[in-house]
């Protein structure tokens with residue numbers, strides 16, 4: 001499969017790894033904040049709307065930044081990809097943990113429950129916006145408080161939606177996954193490949 005060479009506007013090392021896994025050549029853009037920070041949730045906003053709005057906002061923000069850079073001599077020559085991953089439990093958005101206690105609280109909520117992981121992907125190319133969405137149902141085993149404490153101590157919970165990484169130690173928490181493994185990890189590869197082949 002031949003993909004176009006793209007810009008990846010993301011601070012997530014997982015998105016870089018996943019694109020590399022399927023052979024998508026990309027240049028990582030280190031877009032200044034608010035990239036990397038959680039977008040505020042609008043009153044009454046449901047997770048599905050939130051994740052799509054956030055992914056689009058990241059793309060628009062990165063394009064604006066790139067345009068400014070372009071004025072300083074850099075040309076926008078590649079399609080631009082962004083994504084957002086949001087974890088939701090019964091419609092409550094569980095973002096990245098703010099600290100140790102927050103991580104414990106989030107994981108206690110997820111223990112023994114099925115939650116949703118949404119990843120929205122946006123590709124900007126030739127003034128067109130291409131979008132994809134992946135939805136997964138993830139069921140956690142019932143976790144003891146000690147297990148949660150030990151997990152949070154590894155540091156893996158931080159910087160990740162829902163305070164866990166499916167690709168790390170938290171793999172042992174997951175009883176069942178209905179959906180996309182790569183989508184849970186941060187970039188659904190099947191959907192992303194389909195977006196990229198649309199513009200190839």
Ligand SMILES: Cc1cn([C@H]2C[C@H](O)[C@@H](COP(=O)(O)OP(=O)(O)OP(=O)(O)O)O2)c(=O)[nH]c1=O
Pocket residue numbers: 009010011012013014015035036037038058083084085086087117159160161162164165166167184185186
């Ligand atoms: C649920 C889950 C999330 N995550 C990560 C993927 C994302 O990096 C992060 C969700 O935060 P995002 O806001 O989607 O992404 P980010 O801030 O890390 O990067 P950027 O906005 O610059 O692209 O959680 C995992 O790595 N594994 C998991 O199992």
